[in-house]
Amino acid sequence: MAQHKYRQLTKNIQTCHSMLVAFSGGVDSALLLKAARDTLGRDNVLAVTFHAPFHGKEELLEVQSLAARLDCRLQVIKDSGLMDDADFCANPPNRCYICKRTILTRLLDLAREKGLSTVAEGSNADDVRDYRPGMQAVRELHVISPLQMAGLTKREIRKISRDLGLPTWNKPSSPCLCSRIPYGSPITYIKLRQIEEGEKFLKEAGFSEIRLRHHGPLARIEIPAGKMGDLINEPMLSMVQSHLRGLGFQYVTLDLHGLRSGSLNEVLDFK
Structure with missing residues (x-):
């Protein structure tokens, strides 16, 4: 087919x-x-x-x-x-x-x-x-x-x-960084930098599929459910918290629903 x-x-x-x-x-x-x-x-x-x-x-x-x-x-x-x-x-x-x-x-x-x-x-x-x-x-x-x-x-x-041998066949979807910011919250260079640097750190730490949602002072991490244990165990937990706080986030949270595309669309009644 x-x-x-x-x-x-x-x-x-x-x-x-x-x-x-x-x-x-x-x-x-x-x-x-x-x-x-x-x-x-x-x-x-x-x-x-x-x-x-x-x-x-x-x-x-x-x-x-x-x-x-x-x-x-x-x-x-x-x-x-x-x-x-x-x-x-x-x-x-x-x-x-x-x-x-x-x-x-x-x-x-x-x-x-x-x-x-x-x-x-x-x-x-x-x-x-x-x-x-x-x-x-x-x-x-x-x-x-x-x-x-x-x-x-x-x-x-x-x-x-x-x-066809394309290297992208298993490449994770990666929408633009604006998709990490809730609707109605202004898009700024500072927010984009925080998101990019935060996701870069997490990818280098072994989390290839990641969304870092920007809720003002709060960073909400979305990763696949099967990877959550890797994040909450020490020393990874302290490393992630320290790095994201260093980027300017006051609170660092893990979304227990896991990674999902378009999670910020869940507040919209588009049907």
Whole structure:
């Protein structure tokens, strides 16, 4: 079934003469970029990555390395202007819509400038089941989502990626750092730095899947349930508490529900 959907993906891409791919370096956009590169050829595909303060510094290095491995042209835009947008920084529930529309508008302008016929992004079939305000911007601007159009789920994308030898096949999902800040709490450079440095420390300590939720003076750690014992045992517990307090958090807590995508959406009635 997954291979059939992948063939459908490449058929859909064939209808596009050229393509600009919004490339984050994650499992979804990596498969999309490879499919576009293999189908349309190197000269007809351009990967574009936005790198802003709400993206981790290491993410850019990973993006550049992966684009080189796939032999794809890459353009990096380091200033999205969103941190100067008062509406975005106010962190409303439709924050992702504001972000997505701003970025996709710039990608459409760039595609016209480069003579590329299509702009594509990496949403998959599972994304329609979650709160995804950014999809509204995708529809409004007529950007295509080839993985979603082919009906590919995240699980299928990982399987195909593994079969194709993509290093991203088992890469954990990593939404932008703004997703760690509750809606209504302003997005600031200080908060983003605290989150990035805190998650970096925890990853280096052995917690590869981690969300550090920023609740003002309180840091709420989300990790898989099976890893909780590793965190609460000494000396790890004291090391984590000391490091996060050093970043400016007064309280350090462990969420007993464990790691889950979009936990800050639980307060929204989006159904």
